[in-house]
Amino acid sequence: MRPSPTAIDPADLIGPVQEPGFPELRAIAVTTLGGGASLSGTSESLGNDTDTALLLGLRQWSDVVLVGAKTAAAEDYAGVRSTPSRKTPAPLAVITRSLSLDPGSRLFTDTDTPPLILIPQESLEDPALNSQRHRLVDAGAQLISTGQGSAQEIIAALHALGYARIACEGGPGIYAMLFEANLVDILHLTIEPVAHAPVEKQLFSPRPDSGGFAHRLQLEDASTTADSTMFLRYKRGVELHF
Structure with missing residues (x-):
């Protein structure tokens, strides 16, 4: 049996890609043998350097990176980094209903591209969320209505903004x-x-x-x-x- 390499080129793991502008949703996930998505509360201890390179490679491939608010908070998400080949990186698109995001978190303060906040129309119009909406907008966020907040409406909203290649990082x-x-x-x-x-x-x-x-x-x-x-x-x- 041929020995396994210590690392794998992320391009080989990403595989064939469609032309830019072709709608495609790729999910990237890491799991244990028991089907767990985390150890000690986060996924940080899972995977290796090749897994990290794959994540970064898919971020470079994508037009937008989709993630849930709970995962963004638990993993202390920062924005996608610019690279020499891509000066304007893909924005993070964060799914939330409650808008319970911290405007002082790295999601807003450590990013090259302001995040998109994907929220149902009901949350966009809820008077009780006025203060939180203003705080997020003041921090640079763009609030995007996703209708009733279904999966289909979320993806349709991203496509309508011109984001065809979507990389979903969970949770x-x-x-x-x-x-x-x-x-x-x-x-x-x-x-x-x-x-x-x-x-x-x-x-x-x-x-x-x-x-x-x-x-x-x-x-x-x-x-x-x-x-x-x-x-x-x-x-x-x-x-x-x-």
């Missing part, structure tokens, strides 16, 4: 919402070779009122680094009905 509730709506074209899944229990946070966490989902995905690529971390790339498959 578990956002992954579940997008898969339930059958909107994920490509899943990049990194598997951390850690068996553990209990699992504190499942990779997919649908809302209590969700009907659930099941999709049989098609494997496009499987690669492993020398530390036994596995990198899988799946494309959209067949929706299953039980």
Whole structure:
């Protein structure tokens, strides 16, 4: 058996890409062998340098990076960095209903591109949220209505702004919402070779009122680094009905 490399070129993991302007949603996630999305509360200890390079590579590929407010707060998100080949990086688009984001966080203070805040129209018009809306706008955010806040409306709102290539970084509730709506074209899944229990946070966490989902995905690529971390790339498959 051929030894696994210590690192893998992220371009090989990203694989074939469509022409710019072609709508595509790629989800990037890391999980343990037990299906956990975190250890000790965050995903920071999961993955390796190749996983980080893949994340950065997908950010460079994308027009916009989609993330839930809980994940942005828990992981202390900063904005996407500019690079010599891309002076204006993709903005972060943060999904929230409550607008409970800290204007003093790195999301607003440590970024080259102001974030987009994706909120339902109801939250955009709620008088009780006036103060928080003004605070976020003053911090540089652009507030974007997503209608009733469904997955389809969120993606449609991004497409309407000209963002065709979407990289979704989670968290578990956002992954579940997008898969339930059958909107994920490509899943990049990194598997951390850690068996553990209990699992504190499942990779997919649908809302209590969700009907659930099941999709049989098609494997496009499987690669492993020398530390036994596995990198899988799946494309959209067949929706299953039980």
